[in-house]
Amino acid sequence: MDFIFMLTRDDRTVTDCLDVLDAIAGLGITHIGFKDVGVDRATLARLHARIREGGATTYLEVVSTDRDAALASVRTAADLGVDRLMGGTWIDETLALLDGTSVDYLPFAGEPVGHPTRLAGGPERIAEDCRRAEEAGCAGVDLLAYRATDADPLDLVRAARAATRGRLVVAGSITGSDQIRSLASAGADAFTIGSAAFDGSLRPHAGTLRSQLASVTDLLGNRAS
Known part of the structure; x- marks a missing residue:
């Protein structure tokens, strides 16, 4: 299972x-993401x-639940050339905007509401959305479980997991090892952590961001030597 470190706090980059990226060098984190809110476009491009220069797979996650704003995020992802775009629910429009790019798209399953985003919808709705995404040609789904x-x-x-063969990423409010183990057992392919690392929730008695993130990489057994 992959760990995606989101350079975000409260759904904002x-x-x-850029300083944080320097601070986590050498931890062996090979999946790193961000949102297109919180910093300006030039900073996003440098980030x-x-x-990419560090060899990690890049992710942009859509924040907005407004159609026009969400599709603007899609355009940003295409312009930047991220590896994977997560979030949003306008599948057909998003795939059309990404046509001709190499960006993989993983839409939200369920109904995202508000900011920071909550998730409405039961298992049946989630399974239905996963099947719809797969039929449309998406690379997987982004689940705010x-x-x-x-x-x-x-x-x-x-x-x-039962409804899709695509990549299943669980995002949001993951704060500890028990959740990570449970996600692995339930069949997730990847999970994201952002705010919990910056807040110190992952290793409450440790003081640095590196220590917070090392608690995750150590658990997964992929810390760099």
Whole structure:
């Protein structure tokens, strides 16, 4: 299972994202993402280029639940040339905008609501959305399982896993090793962590961001030597 470190706090890219990237060098994190809110476009371009230079797979996650704003995020992802775009629910429009690019698209399953985003929808809705995404040609789905309002998070993960052969990424509100182990058992391919690392929730008695992230990479057994 892959760990995607999101350079985000409260669904916004942190303003010192370039400094953070320097601070985590050598931890062996090979999947790194960000949002297109919180910093300006020029900073995003530098950030993306530097993540790529470090050999990591890049992700942009759509924040907005407004159609026009979400599709503007899609255009940003295409212009930057990220490896994977996550989020949003306008599948046909998004795939049309990404046509001719190498960007893989993983839309939200369920109904994202508000900011920071919560997830409405039970297992049946999640499974239906996963099947729809796969039929449309998406690379997988982005599931806000631990922000669910209508169901147990792991029930949603299991429903999504049963409904899709694509990449299943669980995003949002993952704060500890028990959740990570549960996601692996339920069949997730990857998970994201952002705010929990910056808040110190992953290793409460440790003081540095590197220590927070090392608790995850150590658990997964992929810390760089």
